[in-house]
Amino acid sequence: MRILLVEDEPELARWLGKTLARHAGFVVEWAHDGQLADRRLATENFDAVVLDLGLPGIDGRSVIARMRERDDRTPVLVLTARDSLAERVGSLLDGADDFLPKPFMLEELQARLQALVRRSRGLQHPRLACGPLTYDVATQRFSVHGETLALSPREHAVLRALIQKSGEPLSKQQILERVFADDADVNCEAVEVYVHRLRKKLVGKGVQIVTLRGLGYCLEPE
Numbered sequence: 001m002r003i004l005l006v007e008d009e010p011e012l013a014r015w016l017g018k019t020l021a022r023h024a025g026f027v028v029e030w031a032h033d034g035q036l037a038d039r040r041l042a043t044e045n046f047d048a049v050v051l052d053l054g055l056p057g058i059d060g061r062s063v064i065a066r067m068r069e070r071d072d073r074t075p076v077l078v079l080t081a082r083d084s085l086a087e088r089v090g091s092l093l094d095g096a097d098d099f100l101p102k103p104f105m106l107e108e109l110q111a112r113l114q115a116l117v118r119r120s121r122g123l124q125h126p127r128l129a130c131g132p133l134t135y136d137v138a139t140q141r142f143s144v145h146g147e148t149l150a151l152s153p154r155e156h157a158v159l160r161a162l163i164q165k166s167g168e169p170l171s172k173q174q175i176l177e178r179v180f181a182d183d184a185d186v187n188c189e190a191v192e193v194y195v196h197r198l199r200k201k202l203v204g205k206g207v208q209i210v211t212l213r214g215l216g217y218c219l220e221p222e
Contacts, residue, residue, distance in 0.1 A: 001047040001117055002027045002178055006037040006063065007079070008055050016050075016109075024110045025153065027179060034058030038066055046074055047117050050109070053080040053091065061094045068095040075116035079104070130166040131207040131221030135159075144205045151201070154179075154186075158194045162209065162219040171216035 003026050007013040010032070017028035029046075031037035035057035041049070049067075053060035064076055075097040080087070088099045097120075098112050118137065128135040132144050142149040142159060151159065157179045162170060170178075172188040180186040195217055199209050208222050 001113070002029070003113065004029055004031060004037065004040060004046045004049045006031045006034070006049065006051045006055065006060065008032055008052060019106055020110065023106070025157065034060065034063045037063050041067055041072060041074070042070065048113050049074055049076045050079050050113070051076055053078060061091060064091070064095045073120065075120045077112055077116060128163045128166065130163055130219050133163065133205060133207040135163050149201065155194055155198055158191065159198055162217060166219050169212045169215035169218045174216065
């Protein structure tokens with residue numbers, strides 16, 4: 001999942017980003033103020049937003065209001081030290097989807113994020129499919145004709161990005177940004193390696209990864 005973390009405390013932001021990436025496999029991108037967050041949310045797609053309220057520039061509640069005004073339905077989890085009933089109710093009325101006061105347990109933040117994304121997308125699209133290949137959003141498992149497809153974590157992440165855009169090309173750079181934004185040891189050549197491995201595992205499965213010259217990789221039924 002690609003998460004936008006909007007937090008003006010650099011140490012907390014770095015710790016959260018690294019920890020969520022390591023323990024949950026999230027790709028966490030950071031915006032340090034409300035104006036930057038608003039610009040990114042207007043032009044980029046994220047699976048969820050973790051948002052502090054006390055931000056420089058535009059405050060958190062204004063960020064939420066602007067998102068909802070342009071019909072951006074990305075789920076928002078408010079993360080703040082302002083733990084009052086009025087603050088919680090006000091944030092939810094502004095369009096937030098959940099509220100977690102500081103200090104918090106990382107396991108709870110992770111579980112709440114997964115639940116938000118599952119509710120926002122999983123209930124509408126419980127399974128993504130391309131030919132006989134399916135991806136269960138709730139269990140985060142790939143299967144072919146009912147049999148689980150064994151994948152390494154990085155192979156899983158690349159295939160998930162491809163099936164989310166099934167029928168549309170993704171360039172190597174787009175895969176890097178969506179899947180490995182916080183992983184410095186992965187480059188375009190590494191993406192080629194993972195695609196090569198996935199192709200071998202998909203042989204005879206009724207689905208294939210094709211290369212569209214100048215555009216990237218595309219997941220298609222055979």
